[in-house]
Amino acid sequence: MGLLSKKDSKLILDPLTDDNPVTIQVLGICSALAITAQLKPSIVMAISVIFVLGVGNVVISLMRNIIPSKIRIIVQLIVVATLVIIVDQVLKAFAYSLSKELSVFIGLIITNCIIMGRFEAFALGNGPWKSFLDGIGNALGYGVILIIVGFFRELFGSGTLFGLKVLGDSVEKTGLYALGYENNGFMVLPPMALIVVGIIIWVQRSRNKELIED
Amino acid sequence: MAIDTDKNSYTIVFAIVMVVIVGSILSGLASGLKPLVKANERFEKQQNILYAMGINGNEGISDVEFISTDKVEDVFKNTIKKQYVIEGDKVTENPEAYLIDIKKEETKSKDPNYTRKLPLFEGEKDGKPLYVVPIRGKGLWDAIWGFVAVDKSMVVQGVFFDHAGETPGLGSEIKQRYFMDDFEGEHLLNASGKFEGITVAKGNADPKNERKTDNAVDAIAGATITGDGVTAMIKKDLKMYVPFFKTLK
Numbered sequence: 001m002g003l004l005s006k007k008d009s010k011l012i013l014d015p016l017t018d019d020n021p022v023t024i025q026v027l028g029i030c031s032a033l034a035i036t037a038q039l040k041p042s043i044v045m046a047i048s049v050i051f052v053l054g055v056g057n058v059v060i061s062l063m064r065n066i067i068p069s070k071i072r073i074i075v076q077l078i079v080v081a082t083l084v085i086i087v088d089q090v091l092k093a094f095a096y097s098l099s100k101e102l103s104v105f106i107g108l109i110i111t112n113c114i115i116m117g118r119f120e121a122f123a124l125g126n127g128p129w130k131s132f133l134d135g136i137g138n139a140l141g142y143g144v145i146l147i148i149v150g151f152f153r154e155l156f157g158s159g160t161l162f163g164l165k166v167l168g169d170s171v172e173k174t175g176l177y178a179l180g181y182e183n184n185g186f187m188v189l190p191p192m193a194l195i196v197v198g199i200i201i202w203v204q205r206s207r208n209k210e211l212i213e214d
Numbered sequence: 215m216a217i218d219t220d221k222n223s224y225t226i227v228f229a230i231v232m233v234v235i236v237g238s239i240l241s242g243l244a245s246g247l248k249p250l251v252k253a254n255e256r257f258e259k260q261q262n263i264l265y266a267m268g269i270n271g272n273e274g275i276s277d278v279e280f281i282s283t284d285k286v287e288d289v290f291k292n293t294i295k296k297q298y299v300i301e302g303d304k305v306t307e308n309p310e311a312y313l314i315d316i317k318k319e320e321t322k323s324k325d326p327n328y329t330r331k332l333p334l335f336e337g338e339k340d341g342k343p344l345y346v347v348p349i350r351g352k353g354l355w356d357a358i359w360g361f362v363a364v365d366k367s368m369v370v371q372g373v374f375f376d377h378a379g380e381t382p383g384l385g386s387e388i389k390q391r392y393f394m395d396d397f398e399g400e401h402l403l404n405a406s407g408k409f410e411g412i413t414v415a416k417g418n419a420d421p422k423n424e425r426k427t428d429n430a431v432d433a434i435a436g437a438t439i440t441g442d443g444v445t446a447m448i449k450k451d452l453k454m455y456v457p458f459f460k461t462l463k
Contacts, residue, residue, distance in 0.1 A: 065219075066219065066228070067228070068219045068220065068225040068228050068229075069219060069220065070220070070225055071225055074229075075228075078232060078233075078236055082240060085240055085243075086240075086243060089243055089244060089247050089251075090247070092247070092250075092251045093247040093251050093254070094250070096251075096255075096257075096258065100258075104379060157383060163277070185383075188383035188384070
């Protein structure tokens with residue numbers, strides 16, 4: 001990365017792997033369980049979080065010296081809530097069918113602990129540029145996990161990807177279904193997201209022993 | 215210049231200024247985008263009504279495809295010949311009947327002195343008149359609603375269902391083709407001409423949905439309560455229109 005110094009690129013790349021907010025810090029699990037039954041909402045959620053966390057981190061960082069410490073959590077909440085409402089309104093005006101599909105989940109970004117976590121832990125103590133990179137990095141790390149989980153849940157749960165029937169038609173019994181394959185109905189339920197995330201954590205830690213805590 | 219951010223007065227002023235700024239940004243945005251959002255909602259309703267009448271982009275694909283938003287307004291105007299508002303025995307024509315909020319009417323009708331306004335849309339398909347009735351009810355988690363297109367002897371010609379938050383992959387499947395298409399041709403009246411509705415039932419022993427006069431369609435496995443909600447809203451809401459259909463004969 002020629003554009004970024006080594007330290008800066010670390011801010012973006014670390015959350016993708018060894019400091020992933022979902023699999024290492026185990027934050028943002030609630031929304032990871034709720035919306036990953038299909039691939040498309042997972043991707044839109046990832047993009048929305050990238051926007052909210054990137055912009056939010058910059059806003060908080062710019063205000064970091066004037067925020068009264070007594071009400072800083074409330075100020076952070078207001079910033080998240082404002083950004084989320086903006087995303088929601090813009091989607092409603094320009095991508096109505098998508099906003100209908102995501103309905104309540106956009107509002108749920110507010111409860112995403114990664115966002116509040118990064119505001120509190122990073123943006124309050126660092127400059128806007130660093131905070132922006134940190135926000136984008138963490139949101140990407142979160143998004144990557146969402147997309148992986150969404151991919152497996154939609155594939156095994158419904159036999160589709162982006163709604164396309166990649167494994168054949170389960171009603172007409174074509175493709176794999178002709179051989180007796182069945183969709184795993186359990187995959188569309190939230191607990192399976194937890195198990196998929198668990199498997200990702202297991203794979204990641206067995207590849208990098210340094211991540212294992214005593 | 216260092217500011218003492220710990221002072222109470224500073225905290226209060228900061229909070230007030232912040233709320234004013236955020237409030238004006240959001241209200242400005244909301245009122246700026248409101249016409250767009252309202253238009254989207256109106257198009258959606260028109261698309262749904264037309265969908266129930268069989269005017270959609272479904273030909274040749276297995277997904278639900280609405281008529282496109284840029285055409286919907288014209289098609290809606292040309293297809294829906296008349297819109298009625300039914301209040302008790304009184305039937306009036308009203309070109310904006312489709313904008314009646316069924317949810318509000320349902321709440322108001324709890325007052326015994328209030329006569330509920332029932333919207334009804336008359337269109338034409340293959341030279342025969344078609345009537346579209348909006349329905350609304352409760353699913354497992356949240357509201358479900360839809361539009362049912364019937365001919366004048368109350369045989370279903372098409373339906374559209376939607377939901378606010380049913381379980382993805384289970385209850386949310388009521389808006390899929392394989393469920394909605396089953397309703398086509400189903401009779402709402404029983405053999406002796408009384409209103410019976412359509413029951414969404416498991417063990418219907420009619421998976422291919424060949425018996426159209428049994429007043430039942432096959433349920434979605436794992437979506438029993440949502441299915442019961444569909445049954446209930448069809449029974450409850452369409453029943454109110456039975457007197458109107460009696461006058462057509």
